Amino acid sequence: MKRVMRMLGAITGVIAPALAMAASPPGAASCLGCHTVNGGDNPVPPIGALEAEQIVSAMQAFRTGARPATVMDRVAKGFSDEEIKAIAQWYASAKPK
Template sequence: MKALAAMIVVAFIGPATAASAPPPGAASCSGCHALHDTSSTAIPPIHGRDADEILAAMTAFHDGTRPATVMNRIAKGFSEDELRAIALWLAAQK
């Protein structure tokens, strides 16, 4: 079901828009997450990762099933649709 919703969003906004125009909140992710896997920090890079993987992690932070120090508070500020849009945009960043 989530994959279907992701396909609908991409079909609606188009791949070029998904890659170039970040949804609200998505651009701030690079403040902590490196754009590429060249960083040696404990915070993993997320740009270009699978959208379902990103959404699953963000949903787990949002509902409290995945422990965190900061991400749980950040994720709670977004709706499910907003989290999905952010995950799709991050996945499109390669």
């Protein structure tokens, strides 16, 4: 029974984010390569815990080099201001309740 419950949990953990991504703005799914929405065992900050303004500000700082990064500086350069705002608003609405 424990094995079945673990398997169901693993399946839910894969399917639920995929279904949620179906309604996301273009590019939002790429964030989940490193970030989680609501935390977990991940050293990368959960993106769903941030306000939209925090995400926009961070992405702009990564893009200009004002905020040091190993990967996010290159990621941020791939999005327009409008795309960043749409993604930020979408993730901010995914906050843990």
